[in-house]
Amino acid sequence: MAPPLPSGYRREVSIGYPATVGRISAEDGSLAASGYAVEYGGVFIFDRIVTEAAHRRRGLGGAMMAALASRQQSNAAQRVLVATADGRALYSTLDWTVPSPNSKVTIGAGEA
Known part of the structure; x- marks a missing residue:
């Protein structure tokens, strides 16, 4: 279960194919944190977990990880x-x- 967010933040997690996408928005609608996860072949991979600089030190990164993990x-x-x-x-x-x-x-384009 993902921990509660600080006041004024909203979390959205959607499962698409192939990835689960998470977003945490600030009160003004701007992106505060985001991340992706995919499960395949016995592995659950977290990718591109980002908390924007203005929103760091508020527990958003941990909340994003928990939301994706759920x-x-x-x-x-x-x-x-x-x-x-x-x-x-x-x-x-x-x-x-x-x-x-x-x-x-x-990885670059190979030569023929």
């Missing part, structure tokens, strides 16, 4: 995510661990 279909699915250095601070407060650092990969 849509997981299989209890057996392993949860994974890829985080930036900034994101790692949030995830560590939610008891996530870093089993392996990642590398950036750029």
